[in-house]
Amino acid sequence: MKAKTERTAMWKFTLFGVLAWMGVLVAPEPAQAEYADVVMNNYADAAGMRPVVFPHWYHRIRFRCKVCHADLGFKFKAGGNKITMAKIIDGKFCGACHNGEVSWSVENCGLCHSGIPGTPTHISGSTVQRLVAPAYKILDKKKTVQDGYNK
Amino acid sequence: MKTVIKSFTIAISAAVLLPVSAIAFEASPLSLAATKPVSSAEVTGSVPAKISVSNANVFNRLLKKIEDPNAAPADDGIHDIENEPTFALQPPKIAYKGLPTSEYGNHIDWVKALDDGLLDPRYDRVDPSIEPFVMDLDIVRPVKASVPDVVFPHKPHTQWLHCSNCHPKIFIPQRLANQINMSAIILGQKCGVCHGKVSFPPTTKSCKKCHSKPKPSDWTPPLSDATVKNPWR
Numbered sequence: 190m191k192a193k194t195e196r197t198a199m200w201k202f203t204l205f206g207v208l209a210w211m212g213v214l215v216a217p218e219p220a221q222a223e224y225a226d227v228v229m230n231n232y233a234d235a236a237g238m239r240p241v242v243f244p245h246w247y248h249r250i251r252f253r254c255k256v257c258h259a260d261l262g263f264k265f266k267a268g269g270n271k272i273t274m275a276k277i278i279d280g281k282f283c284g285a286c287h288n289g290e291v292s293w294s295v296e297n298c299g300l301c302h303s304g305i306p307g308t309p310t311h312i313s314g315s316t317v318q319r320l321v322a323p324a325y326k327i328l329d330k331k332k333t334v335q336d337g338y339n340k
Numbered sequence: 341m342k343t344v345i346k347s348f349t350i351a352i353s354a355a356v357l358l359p360v361s362a363i364a365f366e367a368s369p370l371s372l373a374a375t376k377p378v379s380s381a382e383v384t385g386s387v388p389a390k391i392s393v394s395n396a397n398v399f400n401r402l403l404k405k406i407e408d409p410n411a412a413p414a415d416d417g418i419h420d421i422e423n424e425p426t427f428a429l430q431p432p433k434i435a436y437k438g439l440p441t442s443e444y445g446n447h448i449d450w451v452k453a454l455d456d457g458l459l460d461p462r463y464d465r466v467d468p469s470i471e472p473f474v475m476d477l478d479i480v481r482p483v484k485a486s487v488p489d490v491v492f493p494h495k496p497h498t499q500w501l502h503c504s505n506c507h508p509k510i511f512i513p514q515r516l517a518n519q520i521n522m523s524a525i526i527l528g529q530k531c532g533v534c535h536g537k538v539s540f541p542p543t544t545k546s547c548k549k550c551h552s553k554p555k556p557s558d559w560t561p562p563l564s565d566a567t568v569k570n571p572w573r
Contacts, residue, residue: 221406222416223432224446225538239420242413245538246432246446249500253461253472254538259502260465265533291466299425304418313418314445316536316543317528321402327523 222313227267230310233302240304241272243283261285268310409447410436445540451496474498479515480553486561489553492531 223246230240248257257263263282264270270282277284277295286292293300317324412431413419419426432446439458440449453459464470475498481490497506507513510533518530525532525542531550532542540546567573 221408221411222418223410224541226416226418228418239423242418244429246448247430247435249450249461249538250435250459251461252465253463254500254505255463255472255502256465258505265505285465297425299423300428303413303420303423303426303429305420308418312537314541315528316526316532316541319404320526321404324526325523327521 224314226313228304228308228311228313229268229272230304230308231268231271232273233304234306238298239302239306240308240310241301242304243301267312442540443545444543450500450539454496454499472499473502475503481516481520483551484562486555486559488548488551488555490550491552492550 223244225245227243227245228240229243233240258265261282272282274295276282277287280288283301284295287295287301311318408415410432411417412433413426413429414421419429421427436446436448440452440456441447442449450459460468462468462470463472475494477494479492479494481492483489503513510530511518520530522542524530525535528536535550536542540549542550
């Protein structure tokens with residue numbers, strides 16, 4: 190009798206262990222993605238396309254920030270540029286380069302639209318996202334001036 | 341018995357790892373399951389049972405270590421492996437070979453990579469011969485706290501960025517005219533617009549990159565009012 194319960198317990202634990210591991214392997218872990226990869230999903234999901242993944246690391250090896258963020262007018266905000274395919278084929282944003290001249294052309298949909306469906310717009314590995322507890326608020330109210338940016 | 345211990349260790353390590361995946365799935369049924377083996381004895385109540393110790397006492401309750409900071413697109417948790425072109429994307433490690441490393445962010449020292457001439461990204465969309473307009477001007481910002489003072493170097497910034505990326509929207513171009521504190525930076529403002537998102541992030545090993553001017557040897561931190569007025573002191 191005792192041996193039997195132990196065996197059942199053993200099975201339970203083994204089964205639980207296996208299931209838990211499968212869960213770990215299957216569940217997406219956004220923290221693992223390369224630092225600064227931007228997922229853009231303002232419209233993609235709704236239009237039945239996978240979200241777009243923009244790799245900063247890959248582009249900064251080839252271009253300085255100035256090219257995109259000053260010359261091409263990309264704002265410093267994930268999702269903040271409201272990029273659409275109409276703008277891209279008019280040569281704006283990604284379309285300034287992904288035009289078959291500077292880089293491969295726009296018909297390679299799956300190279301940009303490569304994100305897991307349902308992933309929200311965000312930048313991967315950001316400090317705010319990785320905090321273990323919410324950021325502290327400074328005591329001196331006058332110093333809290335979070336003026337201007339990002340609002 | 342050996343298997344029990346083995347699978348139990350698996351279960352425990354899974355329970356440790358689960359909170360990581362639980363971030364993605366707030367209401368993950370698995371994270372509920374993780375507490376089951378301990379609570380089931382209490383629920384049935386039939387066995388007077390050994391006193392069960394809380395399984396909350398794992399070694400690292402909150403620390404989340406990234407196992408592979410430069411994972412290939414197919415393994416990184418944001419790229420869809422059902423999408424075939426995902427496998428045509430370049431894994432970062434291949435591109436990073438030979439570049440100077442760091443312990444945070446992309447785990448690449450981008451400043452050194454430029455200085456050593458290992459990379460020369462274009463400053464213009466099409467013309468690779470255009471040179472960046474680099475300005476070598478350091479701004480020292482004294483810090484009230486015990487950490488070294490901050491030196492903001494224009495040089496590495498203007499190697500990558502244009503003046504208009506910072507002036508005047510993020511910083512008024514005048515020494516000490518801007519209120520900056522660590523809280524704002526961590527929340528993604530001021531220096532944190534870039535540092536903590538694309539440029540190297542603030543973390544224990546990177547503090548001294550910005551806090552690089554040591555305090556004089558006789559410097560002591562100012563005492564708080566509560567200490568100065570403390571009647572038991």
